[in-house]
Amino acid sequence: MTTSVGPLLRSWRERRGISQLELAGRADSSARHISFVETGRSRPSEEMVIRLADRLDVPVRERNALLLAAGYAPRYAHTPLDAPGMAALREGLERLLAAYEPYPALVVDGTYTVVAANRGIAMLLDGLPEHLLAPPLNAMRITLHPEGLAPRIRNLAEWRGHLLAQMDRQIALARSERLRALYDEVAAYPFADTDPRDASDPAAVATIALPLRIEHEGHLLSFVSSIATFNTPMDVTVAELAIETLLPADPATAKYLHSLAP
Incomplete structure (x- = not known):
């Protein structure tokens, strides 16, 4: 099971059918940095994880999984509807x-x-x-x-x-x-x-x-x-x-x- 954030982000990018260069443009980053993140050579900041997840239209539930994989606390609560x-x-x-x-x-x-x-x-x-x-x-x-x-x-x-x-x-x-x-x-x-x-x-x-x-x-x-x-x-x-x-x-x-x- 994949636990590091890089392969998870690469999986979402490939699922969306966009290149590293296109994602970099959407996220105000560089294709080199995206490549480093996906291969584990660079650890993305918490804000970069959120930004990439947003540009990749990652569901909120899965954004928490990306944050955890990057070593950060989940940002989105999961409150029962009857709370x-x-x-x-x-x-x-x-x-x-x-x-x-x-x-x-x-x-x-x-x-x-x-x-x-x-x-x-x-x-x-x-x-x-x-x-x-x-x-x-x-x-x-x-x-x-x-x-x-x-x-x-x-x-x-x-x-x-x-x-x-x-x-x-x-x-x-x-x-x-x-x-x-x-x-x-x-x-x-x-x-x-x-x-x-x-x-x-x-x-x-x-x-x-x-x-x-x-x-x-x-x-x-x-x-x-x-x-x-x-x-x-x-x-x-x-x-x-x-x-x-x-x-x-x-x-x-x-x-x-x-x-x-x-």
């Missing part, structure tokens, strides 16, 4: 999700564990087996499991491909064994596309983005998904949170959801 210091964040997320109702919205962590959800999400999950709804809920597992939402998704092949590609991109950005294990699990689920219509059908084509087309009590609902994250996070927990909102893709879906609202 007292996170109260304002939790309350803000809850208000945001509630304000989005009756449309579905949820918050997930870096491995798609659901940490908060509104009543729009609860509506979509109604009727799923208890073993899938037992905490901790996982958004990918619930969506793609053959006993989960998968049989209700009319364009399952397209939506499944979108979700797996999204996970694959995240795995490329962050070395997460838990995320890789989740990907392997959900990618192995058996599935059959439930929408036999071809792409020439106008109703099967999204005008702005790939829709999630899902059935609910005999109604076909169509959503487009939006994901938001926090800017410049200074805590690992906050850095890995993502807020996903499902926006109605047609007037019929919006009208139906409003008809269910209390």
Whole structure:
């Protein structure tokens, strides 16, 4: 296992597909110094580690690992979401999700564990087996499991491909064994596309983005998904949170959801 900072930085640079010269330009350094750091001939300062990590878009969790490998203390806290210091964040997320109702919205962590959800999400999950709804809920597992939402998704092949590609991109950005294990699990689920219509059908084509087309009590609902994250996070927990909102893709879906609202 690599423990020195040089090979770790080289690994991130190669993963990003940039040269030592290009990284040096981004970090206001020299290719010679970058080479010395990567080969262990020069020990980077703490600020240089942070600067290189920033230019390489290294996830916050992995920035701590780089600092430790360079002999420095971790800079970024990893505060549990239920800690007292996170109260304002939790309350803000809850208000945001509630304000989005009756449309579905949820918050997930870096491995798609659901940490908060509104009543729009609860509506979509109604009727799923208890073993899938037992905490901790996982958004990918619930969506793609053959006993989960998968049989209700009319364009399952397209939506499944979108979700797996999204996970694959995240795995490329962050070395997460838990995320890789989740990907392997959900990618192995058996599935059959439930929408036999071809792409020439106008109703099967999204005008702005790939829709999630899902059935609910005999109604076909169509959503487009939006994901938001926090800017410049200074805590690992906050850095890995993502807020996903499902926006109605047609007037019929919006009208139906409003008809269910209390």
